Amino acid sequence: MKVVIIGASYAGVAAALEVRKQHKDAEVILLEKQPTLGYIPNGLHLYWNDQIRSLDEAYFITEKQLKVQQIHFQLNTTVKKIHSVLKEVIYDQNGIEEKLTYDKLIIATGSSQLSQKIIGSDSEQVVRYKRHEEAEAALATIKASKRVAIIGGGQVGIEAADLLSRQQKQVTLIESMNYVLFKYFDEEMIQPVQRKMNEQGVDLRLNETVSAIQSEAEQSAVIQLGTDSITSDTVLLSVNVRPDLHFLDEHIQLHMDQTIAVDEYMRTSAKDVFAIGDCIQLTFGEDSEMAYIPLVNNAVRTGIVAASNIERANIPFKGSLRTIGTFVFGYYIASTGITEAESLFTSQTVKSVRQEVRLNSLSNSETVMIKWIYDESSRVLLGAQLVSKTDILEKINILALAIQTKQTLEDLQQKDFFFHPAYTSLLSTTNLSTWLHEEEDEDEI
Amino acid sequence: MKFEHFLEKNEIREVTIFKQLVLSGGTLTYSAMLEHLNVTKASLDNDLDSIAARIQVFKGEVEISYDGNQITLIMSDEMSLQKIYRLYLSQSIKVQLINFLFKHQEFSILQLTQELAISDSSLFRKIKELNKYLKEFEIKIRNGRLQGEELQIRYFYFQFYGYIEDKNVLMANRANKQISQAVQAVENFLQVSIDSENKQRLNQWMIISKHRVTSKNKKYVYLRKQMKPYLKDPLYQKIRIMVLRYFSRYSIEVDEEEAMLHFAFLLAFPILTEPDFHEYALIRDRRAPIATLDTYIVETIIIHFKYRKLHYMLERDMFYHLSHIHTRLYFFQGDIEVYEYEELMAKEQEFTGRSLYSFAQRLLKTSTEKFEVNTDENNSLLKMELLKYISLLTIVTFKMTTVVEIGIDLRMDQIYKETLNQLLLLKMRHINGTKIEGYRAGKAYDLILTNEQPADQKHYGDAKVYVLSEILSPFDLQNIQTLIQELNT
Numbered sequence: 001m002k003v004v005i006i007g008a009s010y011a012g013v014a015a016a017l018e019v020r021k022q023h024k025d026a027e028v029i030l031l032e033k034q035p036t037l038g039y040i041p042n043g044l045h046l047y048w049n050d051q052i053r054s055l056d057e058a059y060f061i062t063e064k065q066l067k068v069q070q071i072h073f074q075l076n077t078t079v080k081k082i083h084s085v086l087k088e089v090i091y092d093q094n095g096i097e098e099k100l101t102y103d104k105l106i107i108a109t110g111s112s113q114l115s116q117k118i119i120g121s122d123s124e125q126v127v128r129y130k131r132h133e134e135a136e137a138a139l140a141t142i143k144a145s146k147r148v149a150i151i152g153g154g155q156v157g158i159e160a161a162d163l164l165s166r167q168q169k170q171v172t173l174i175e176s177m178n179y180v181l182f183k184y185f186d187e188e189m190i191q192p193v194q195r196k197m198n199e200q201g202v203d204l205r206l207n208e209t210v211s212a213i214q215s216e217a218e219q220s221a222v223i224q225l226g227t228d229s230i231t232s233d234t235v236l237l238s239v240n241v242r243p244d245l246h247f248l249d250e251h252i253q254l255h256m257d258q259t260i261a262v263d264e265y266m267r268t269s270a271k272d273v274f275a276i277g278d279c280i281q282l283t284f285g286e287d288s289e290m291a292y293i294p295l296v297n298n299a300v301r302t303g304i305v306a307a308s309n310i311e312r313a314n315i316p317f318k319g320s321l322r323t324i325g326t327f328v329f330g331y332y333i334a335s336t337g338i339t340e341a342e343s344l345f346t347s348q349t350v351k352s353v354r355q356e357v358r359l360n361s362l363s364n365s366e367t368v369m370i371k372w373i374y375d376e377s378s379r380v381l382l383g384a385q386l387v388s389k390t391d392i393l394e395k396i397n398i399l400a401l402a403i404q405t406k407q408t409l410e411d412l413q414q415k416d417f418f419f420h421p422a423y424t425s426l427l428s429t430t431n432l433s434t435w436l437h438e439e440e441d442e443d444e445i
Numbered sequence: 446m447k448f449e450h451f452l453e454k455n456e457i458r459e460v461t462i463f464k465q466l467v468l469s470g471g472t473l474t475y476s477a478m479l480e481h482l483n484v485t486k487a488s489l490d491n492d493l494d495s496i497a498a499r500i501q502v503f504k505g506e507v508e509i510s511y512d513g514n515q516i517t518l519i520m521s522d523e524m525s526l527q528k529i530y531r532l533y534l535s536q537s538i539k540v541q542l543i544n545f546l547f548k549h550q551e552f553s554i555l556q557l558t559q560e561l562a563i564s565d566s567s568l569f570r571k572i573k574e575l576n577k578y579l580k581e582f583e584i585k586i587r588n589g590r591l592q593g594e595e596l597q598i599r600y601f602y603f604q605f606y607g608y609i610e611d612k613n614v615l616m617a618n619r620a621n622k623q624i625s626q627a628v629q630a631v632e633n634f635l636q637v638s639i640d641s642e643n644k645q646r647l648n649q650w651m652i653i654s655k656h657r658v659t660s661k662n663k664k665y666v667y668l669r670k671q672m673k674p675y676l677k678d679p680l681y682q683k684i685r686i687m688v689l690r691y692f693s694r695y696s697i698e699v700d701e702e703e704a705m706l707h708f709a710f711l712l713a714f715p716i717l718t719e720p721d722f723h724e725y726a727l728i729r730d731r732r733a734p735i736a737t738l739d740t741y742i743v744e745t746i747i748i749h750f751k752y753r754k755l756h757y758m759l760e761r762d763m764f765y766h767l768s769h770i771h772t773r774l775y776f777f778q779g780d781i782e783v784y785e786y787e788e789l790m791a792k793e794q795e796f797t798g799r800s801l802y803s804f805a806q807r808l809l810k811t812s813t814e815k816f817e818v819n820t821d822e823n824n825s826l827l828k829m830e831l832l833k834y835i836s837l838l839t840i841v842t843f844k845m846t847t848v849v850e851i852g853i854d855l856r857m858d859q860i861y862k863e864t865l866n867q868l869l870l871l872k873m874r875h876i877n878g879t880k881i882e883g884y885r886a887g888k889a890y891d892l893i894l895t896n897e898q899p900a901d902q903k904h905y906g907d908a909k910v911y912v913l914s915e916i917l918s919p920f921d922l923q924n925i926q927t928l929i930q931e932l933n934t
Contacts (some may be wrong), residue, residue, distance in 0.1 A: 117698050177689050209701045242696045256659060257695035290697040344633035
């Protein structure tokens with residue numbers, strides 16, 4: 001069996017490793033457009049945060065590790081066309097067009113930050129750095145800049161705003177919604193972060209949409225907003241990512257949003273063609289609703305699922321909870337499941353409660369603000385958000401597990417978590433304690 | 446634009462035959478029909494044959510017979526002219542063409558000629574004809590697609606699927622869970638509740654919008670210009686947040702203008718209930734163009750009728766309806782004339798007992814001038830909005846009418862008195878807002894009709910007295926109507 005995988009980032013590599021594990025005899029070939037493989041997207045943040053010494057360390061896997069697994073790879077290889085009937089992949093490697101046949105094909109081409117709406121988003125002052133090469137260029141450009149404007153207040157944009165403002169850059173952050181990180185948090189939960197952003201000197205422009213970026217003299221750029229404009233040395237594009245799938249043939253069906261339609265086994269409409277990672281929509285929330293959730297954890301898990309189903313439908317994908325965790329502006333923030341704001345898109349009646357909980361039994365204990373979102377009638381947990389000055393990130397995984405296994409609020413109180421006065425309050429944080437803390441919402445538990 | 450514009454000449458004649466028969470009680474002489482259609486005998490015979498062939502699908506539910514003298518229409522109780530129109534439209538090439546355009550968004554000539562099974566030249570002719578009528582929408586079919594402002598394109602499709610094509614064509618396969626969720630989301634985000642009929646409308650709009658959202662090269666020049674005073678509008682802000690959040694769940698880079706499209710739609714079509722609209726009216730910017738015009742027109746109406754004070758709920762109702770009219774005029778161009786304009790107009794005049802037509806025209810003139818919009822007489826939008834003004838004025842006059850009590854006090858022999866009383870009652874019954882009876886001594890009236898100047902009016906109290914010049918004369922009746930109007934305001 002010859003398995004060709006297009007794209008050697010998280011999804012593609014995970015799929016390759018899993019195919020190898022399950023099919024010792026399979027020939028596994030990874031095709032990668034970039035000159036390197038296994039680069040950690042946005043590895044530049046690790047560098048800026050002094051967690052790595054150079055971008056060369058921002059790799060989650062090495063070529064050597066793949067070779068040991070007998071996974072072949074071809075770098076600098078751009079796929080031009082797929083013929084799903086002939087089972088052929090036409091690609092360009094170093095300017096030469098080649099053809100490769102396959103028995104099974106996995107599409108894992110990922111996504112990139114691109115905007116068709118913002119005029120001038122490809123101009124010279126605009127940087128993005130999801131890939132290694134882009135990051136090298138961006139590093140130098142930003143180093144030479146005093147003013148940096150960031151378009152998009154998602155996870156990447158907020159992390160960059162924090163890191164760059166700590167480097168004494170004049171940072172402007174532009175977000176089209178009324179608050180940052182809106183996909184993961186409800187408005188009131190993110191207020192401490194926004195306050196800290198202001199304190200740290202970030203010029204936060206909410207409810208603003210960028211229409212155009214114009215290059216100006218002396219290497220600066222003018223960013224056109226609705227009625228205002230901003231001048232900056234560098235513009236960092238951290239808008240939503242999107243896949244580029246122009247190489248597909250007509251047998252592979254797409255969703256309205258131009259992502260590839262797959263079933264729960266990651267199978268596309270073309271025989272023996274799978275799609276994973278940032279190329280597809282995933283089931284999210286109740287009623288198996290579909291959403292586009294380009295996160296690394298989804299990429300890896302869909303990679304494993306596709307590999308497990310490569311010969312026959314075997315393991316369905318269990319869905320995404322859009323679980324994230326990061327540290328920005330002095331706060332550890334994490335989220336999983338649906339937010340209260342987006343529950344308006346569902347037919348469910350959702351209730352929520354917000355509580356500030358002490359993290360241990362000591363007098364100087366730090367606290368965490370938790371928001372619980374649950375179904376009003378069944379009281380099953382649907383979403384959770386954490387904001388704290390202490391590292392509570394790992395706790396979100398317990399809550400994610402609780403959502404995935406459909407625990408009710410009452411179930412959570414009964415979960416057998418350890419007690420230690422130095423590390424826990426009367427109950428564990430994720431036990432959902434109902435006394436000795438301030439309840440901020442009118443909802444009662 | 447009218448529904449006939451989707452039909453061919455002979456089809457329009459056939460439809461007219463049905464309509465004439467319905468209007469004349471089901472039967473019309475052959476010669477009268479010839480005269481009405483202004484065609485030759487051969488042509489009418491052809492039409493009748495063609496009709497006979499066409500209505501076979503109705504399996505006897507509708508029949509047209511001709512006995513050499515009279516043409517007679519027979520319809521079953523479930524049959525209606527609408528159904529017959531629908532049959533003609535369903536066979537119309539132009540309707541199919543629009544359907545195809547909606548579905549595929551882009552076409553090649555080869556594709557279309559194959560799909561519609563017509564020649565190149567007749568396709569070009571049909572496109573040319575359609576473009577003539579689409580002009581008032583300021584859109585056109587060109588280079589294999591529908592071109593123009595996105596708002597106008599969606600609006601046209603909305604009217605097309607609302608009034609021309611069978612709604613089911615749009616809803617089938619497309620009305621899915623995603624659409625009903627989007628409609629639910631509108632209610633949730635805007636904190637409003639939408640009636641089921643309006644939900645249906647919103648559903649159609651959402652289907653059209655979903656279908657159009659990913660199409661390329663959308664144009665919003667006029668919309669952006671008109672939206673300038675509304676960028677901070679509280680309803681627009683809510684819609685904007687909803688739209689951005691909705692599309693953030695997909696890999697779609699949505700246009701900022703997508704929210705503007707929904708804003709214009711929600712306010713121009715009666716989607717919100719009156720109480721929900723009222724909540725919005727309380728917080729909207731009163732100096733923005735639509736709100737300003739709403740107020741101006743309400744005041745103009747009050748002054749015109751010399752009302753001292755309107756009922757609170759009536760005033761709210763006026764704002765509700767006027768705001769739809771004005772939003773339509775402010776954002777949209779063109780319309781499909783759903784109601785037979787002239788006929789309805791005639792009915793209204795009969796109904797109200799006086800002509801509100803000229804006043805409504807004045808209001809429309811004011812509105813179009815204030816908004817500086819296209820005032821081409823053939824623009825169906827203006828015709829339809831005029832009709833809405835008239836309807837609104839009718840509602841207002843109905844509701845504001847106080848009943849004028851009229852007593853008839855004729856001085857003549859009892860036998861004549863009885864007869865003439867009855868005849869006068871009959872003549873005046875259609876005058877709105879009156880209660881007429883033979884004079885009864887001791888009862889208070891607003892108006893007394895008599896045939897002799899009374900020597901002493903005391904016993905009539907405060908009532909106005911009108912002396913008839915010639916009983917039952919049109920002259921008197923006109924004067925009496927004027928008097929009643931004066932008493933009413």
